[in-house]
Structure formats: structure tokens, C-alpha cells
Amino acid sequence: xxxxxxxxxxxxxxxxxxxxxxxxxxxxxxxxxxxxxxxxxxxxxxxxxxxxxxxxxxxxxxxxxxxxxxxxxxxxxxxxxxxxxxxxxxxxxxxxxxxxxxxxxxxxxxxxxxxxxxxxxxxxxxxxxxxxxxxxxxxxxxxxxxxxxxxxxxxxxxxxxxxxxxxxxxxxxxxxxxxxxxxxxxxxxxxxxxxxxxxxxxxxxxxxxxxxxxxxxxxxxxxxxxxxxxxxxxxxxxxxxxxxxxxxxxxxxxxxxxxxxxxxxxxxxxxxxxxxxxxxxxxxxxxxxxxxxxxxxxxxxxxxxxxxxxxxxxxxxxxxxxxxxxxxxxxxxxxxxxxxxxxxxxxxxxxxxxxxxxxxxxxxxxxxxxxxxxxxxxxxxxxxxxxxxxxxxxxxxxxxxxxxxxxxxxxxxxx
Amino acid sequence: xxxxxxxxxxxxxxxxxxxxxxxxxxxxxxxxxxxxxxxxxxxxxxxxxxxxxxxxxxxxxxxxxxxxxxxxxxxxxxxxxxxxxxxxxxxxxxxxxxxxxxxxxxxxxxxxxxxxxxxxxxxxxxxxxxxxxxxxxxxxxxxxxxxxxxxxxxxxxxxxxxxxxxxxxxxxxxxxxxxxxxxxxxxxxxxxxxxxxxxxxxxxxxxxxxxxxxxxxxxxxxxxxxxxxxxxxxxxxxxxxxxxxxxxxxxxxxxxxxxxxxxxxxxxxxxxxxxxxxxxxxxxxxxxx
Numbered sequence: 017x018x019x020x021x022x023x024x025x026x027x028x029x030x031x032x033x034x035x036x037x038x039x040x041x042x043x044x045x046x047x048x049x050x051x052x053x054x055x056x057x058x059x060x061x062x063x064x065x066x067x068x069x070x071x072x073x074x075x076x077x078x079x080x081x082x083x084x085x086x087x088x089x090x091x092x093x094x095x096x097x098x099x100x101x102x103x104x105x106x107x108x109x110x111x112x113x114x115x116x117x118x119x120x121x122x123x124x125x126x127x128x129x130x131x132x133x134x135x136x137x138x139x140x141x142x143x144x145x146x147x148x149x150x151x152x153x154x155x156x157x158x159x160x161x162x163x164x165x166x167x168x169x170x171x172x173x174x175x176x177x178x179x180x181x182x183x184x185x186x187x188x189x190x191x192x193x194x195x196x197x198x199x200x201x202x203x204x205x206x207x208x209x210x211x212x213x214x215x216x217x218x219x220x221x222x223x224x225x226x227x228x229x230x231x232x233x234x235x236x237x238x239x240x241x242x243x244x245x246x247x248x249x250x251x252x253x254x255x256x257x258x259x260x261x262x263x264x265x266x267x268x269x270x271x272x273x274x275x276x277x278x279x280x281x282x283x284x285x286x287x288x289x290x291x292x293x294x295x296x297x298x299x300x301x302x303x304x305x306x307x308x309x310x311x312x313x314x315x316x317x318x319x320x321x322x323x324x325x326x327x328x329x330x331x332x333x334x335x336x337x338x339x340x341x342x343x344x345x346x347x348x349x350x351x352x353x354x355x356x357x358x359x360x361x362x363x364x365x366x367x368x369x370x371x372x373x374x375x376x377x378x379x380x381x382x383x384x385x386x387x388x389x390x391x392x393x394x395x396x397x398x399x400x401x402x403x404x405x406x407x408x409x410x411x412x413x414x415x416x417x418x419x420x421x422x423x424x425x426x427x428x429x430x431x
Numbered sequence: 432x433x434x435x436x437x438x439x440x441x442x443x444x445x446x447x448x449x450x451x452x453x454x455x456x457x458x459x460x461x462x463x464x465x466x467x468x469x470x471x472x473x474x475x476x477x478x479x480x481x482x483x484x485x486x487x488x489x490x491x492x493x494x495x496x497x498x499x500x501x502x503x504x505x506x507x508x509x510x511x512x513x514x515x516x517x518x519x520x521x522x523x524x525x526x527x528x529x530x531x532x533x534x535x536x537x538x539x540x541x542x543x544x545x546x547x548x549x550x551x552x553x554x555x556x557x558x559x560x561x562x563x564x565x566x567x568x569x570x571x572x573x574x575x576x577x578x579x580x581x582x583x584x585x586x587x588x589x590x591x592x593x594x595x596x597x598x599x600x601x602x603x604x605x606x607x608x609x610x611x612x613x614x615x616x617x618x619x620x621x622x623x624x625x626x627x628x629x630x631x632x633x634x635x636x637x638x639x640x641x642x643x644x645x646x647x648x649x650x651x652x653x654x655x656x657x658x659x660x661x662x663x664x665x666x667x668x669x670x671x672x673x674x675x676x677x678x679x680x681x682x683x684x685x686x687x688x689x690x691x692x693x694x695x696x697x698x699x700x701x702x703x704x705x706x707x708x709x710x711x712x713x714x715x716x717x718x719x720x
Contacts, residue, residue, distance in 0.1 A: 241437065255648070
């Protein structure tokens, strides 16, 4: 009784807002706004189409649009079409925040899918927390975040490293060289890596950070030569990763005895550096383009048919794709009047979806995803060979490097 | 022993890239006094030239070097005629104009070639490594070092031992008086600007197999180039050689004992201190004001 009365009130308020068109929306708060109107559900798509990270974010935009088109072509969500509002934040965190505000406040989107870098996610976070809206973030990241307004569908450190680090220690040895770009992501990944290495009795012989955009690695390579590490754990990103691989190869070092192990080198980065420079090195990720599953075959074929035969899919475009399907499943469970950012968030908790990487699930506690990590070795043709995959899906733990903290549904808890 | 050799080689490799990138700027700045902020974009165009010739025509890097030099030099010529020559007496305006040119070139490349990172294949004959006194170094890096020194010698010979060089030196000392003696300083400026642009293009092509090729890549090189030229002394070619050698070796050693982030900061700090006490640079030639 209570529930239906509330529903009635909501509908009434929404109808009120609708009929008094001349009025500004001052008195119609977000909570009483009907998000599903006229058989349409508006969502925001916020990936940079221009600027420095446009190359990678464009592929995320494409995977997102493709998933929306798929759902609409199959009849939409309970007959309602998803209508994407696409904005270009131009690789600039301040513009990200501004566009996010527009999507949430003036376009009244029920959710926004977007962003690639941690800097841009941090920039939009206050918008979604203040407006009680919902943001979907597809990128692997450093963890250490516990927002109730973000669904994280990319991997956190424990998911990429738990299998990877012991496997590398066993196969190559215990002397590790950690090299990364100088910002938050590599430092947090290395924090967790050092913790794992300590447990395995392995030794970190150097931990070094180069400036973002750095492209001269001759000193670093000189150190590789003299220190002779068994594994080079690389969290170098952007155009630096291309320079590092090409100079490593020019120096005549051998991936068979001193491989680089990366958490960010996907098919996309390999295409930028050339397969010859990447061949022999390792990456850990939940998804590789060559992964053999019926869902992935369908995904890759559809992607190429929609965007061009020379395009590659990679682990961030895959999560951009499956998070739309998770969104659709969650919305489908709700009555039209209950469709709203927080309703969707509660409905998506524990939701499962058969993604190209395998079955994934949203963890109700921390809103990150259970994923299926794999270890791939790059080949000269630019694709990976999958050497090992985790036996089961892996629980996300955004605070894996900080055992005294835990992200729960009530927020961050000290243990 | 092999450690010291490999450290020296690393420094030389850093120096050779600095020298290549700075030479074009030193020539242009030294003779015409134009602060060319589009210099990094000439470097970038050279790298894109190498990429284009390799992917479209299947040309190897070494045979592409001369066409790339000529193409970028031709572009430099056009830019001098259309923009720079109107601004010789207005140094502040040239800074703004060349900066604007740089932005335009970047965006044109982004719109035509796309924003993706590109790479250039190393010549197969130079893709191995070489053993020198127990230390190994990339054959390609040694090749770049050789070309950098050869380019320096060529410019030195032109500057010192040809009549064109004599005219350039006269213009550098006092362009007004030089004109009175019948030297066509407008033409000399044009040739110099085109030549400097061509050398920058050559530098871009040579470094492209070691770095990633992207529309924004020039920005870092223009800073490096100015650092070298300012430290060496604006009108001194020998100063450019010495300061690129010095900066390369110092940052090599600092990066080895700490890391690249600290090396970069310390080198910049050292330059600030040196410029404070020797504003004319380390090797300023004695010219009458």
C-alpha cells in the first residue's frame, strides 16, 4: 500500500512537471523526476573524441554505441529505447566535470557511461555523488575508491596481479625491476605488486618512475643491462610505452630472459608500437581479442562489421560493451516508475552477464565486478596468445594493498 | 671498464639526439634571431614524413632522409616567405606567429594523418647491437650519433669556409652594415630558415624509430632545443655542440644514479643557475655590440 502510494505521488509529481511546461524546474527535484518517458531512456556517453586520449576513448565510445544499438534493435528494454546523449569532454578533466553536470542536470540522464583516465574519473565523481546519479566506469584502475555512485566494470590491482605475479616468479625468477610513469596508477599497482612479491620471497631490485610522456629510455635500459632483472614489471603508459618497447628492442635485449610484464599493454598499444617491438612480452587482462568464446566471436564480428575490418577490440572496449548490457538487465527488472539512478544501482547489485570474457557479476558490496583474468603473451602479428586463465572468476578488492580497509555497501570501513 | 664505456655511450646517444634537434634551431636563431616556436613541429613533420614514405611507398628510413630534408626545407621556405619575413624586426610578434603556426601544423597533421600513435621501422641493417670495449650499444643509436656529428661538420664547414658562410657571419654581426656592402640579407635569411627547418625534419626522421610518432611529439623537443641553444650561447655553433654533449652526459649519469624524473629537474636547475651568472651562455662569441 505504502509503496503504491509513493509511486502514485511520484507519477503525480512527474505529471505536474510535465504539464506546467512554462515553469522552470525549480520545484521538481531529481527524486521525483520520471526518467523513463515516452518509451525512451536517456543515458549520457562521455568519452573524449578529441585531445590526447581520444584515440583510445574513441574505441570505448564505439563499443558503447554498438551495445546500445544492439539492445534497441532487439526491441529495447521492455519496449523502451535507450537514447544516448553523446558529449565530447576533449581529454580535459575540467571539461569532463562540466559535461557530466550538463548530462545529469539539464539532459536528465539516468546514468552516464564514460571516461578513461583516473584524473577524469576523479573530476566527475563529485557531480555524481552530489546529484545522486550513477556513473559507469569501464577502465582498469588503481582501486582505493569506494563510491556509492559509480559502477566499476574494469579490473582493480588484485584481479590483474593475483595470478600474474606468482606465475611470473615461478617462470622467470625472483629479481624484479618495477618501472612506471610518475603518477597515481603505477604507484598503487606497484604497492600491491610489492606486497605480493614479499609474500613470494621475491626481491624488488629497483622501483623507478619516469615523467609522463617521457620518451628517452637509454638510461633505464642501461640499468636493465647492468642489474639483469628476471622480470621488468612495467606500468609505463601512453606514448612512453611505445618508446620503451622500441628502445628495448633496439638495444638487443631478449624478452625470453628479461620479459616486460604489463597491466596496460593491450591490442591497442601493440598496434601503436608494432608487433615486432611487443612480441614476447606479457600482459595480464580479463579479456584478449583472441579469446575463444561464442560471446566474443559475436562481439568481435559485430564490432568489425559496425566500425571497420581493421579495428581491434581490447579489454577496455570489452568492458565498455558489457556494462551497457548490465545496465539494460538492471533497468529491465524495474517498474517504469522506479527507474532512476539509485534504483538502477540497487538493481544491478549481484547482476550477472555473459560477457565476451566469460560470465561476470557486479559485487553488491563495492560495486566493482567479478572478472576472469587471463595471461597473454604478445606475438609479432599484434595479437596475444592466451597462456593461462583463472580457474574461476576473481573477486574485486579495491583496497587489496590496504588490508586494514574494506569497501562495503555502507562505505569505507576500517578493520 | 665496460660500465664506464656504456655510461659514456648512453650520454653520447642522448647528446646526439639533443644536437640533432638543436642544430636547426641554432642555425635559425643564430643568424636570423627568430625565436621559432614551430621548431618542434618541423621535427614532428620529419617523423611523419618517414612514417608516410615507409607505409605508403615502402621506402626504407635511410633512403627517405634526403627527400624528407628537402620537403621540410621547402615548407620552411614557404613559411619564411609568407609569414616570417614580415616580422624580422618584431621579435615578440614572431614568437606569437611561430607558436600559432605550430598549433596549426599540429592540428593539420591530426586531421589528415589521425591522432593515433605511429611507429617507424628501423633499418634492418642497423637493428642489431654492437660491442664496443665490452659494452653493448644499439647500432642504430651509433648511426644517429654519426649523422649528428656529420651534420654538425657540414654546417661548420659552410659557416666557416664558404663565401655564403662569410656573408652569414657578416649578417650575424651587423645586418645593416652587411647590407650596405651588398649582401642580400633577405635571401640569406630565407635560405637559412629553410635549411634550419630541413635539419629539424631530418632530426625527426632519425629519431622516429626510437620514439612514438604523434602530432604532439614536437612540444618536448622544442624545449630541449632551446635549452641546448641558450646554454651553449646563442650565436655559437661550437657552443651548441658542447652544451648538447654536456647536457646528454650529465642527464645520463644523473638518470643512472637516481632516475629520469630527478635528472630532468636537476639539469633544469643547473641551467637556471648558469644562466643567472652567464646570461650570454657558456660559449658566447666575442661580438661588438
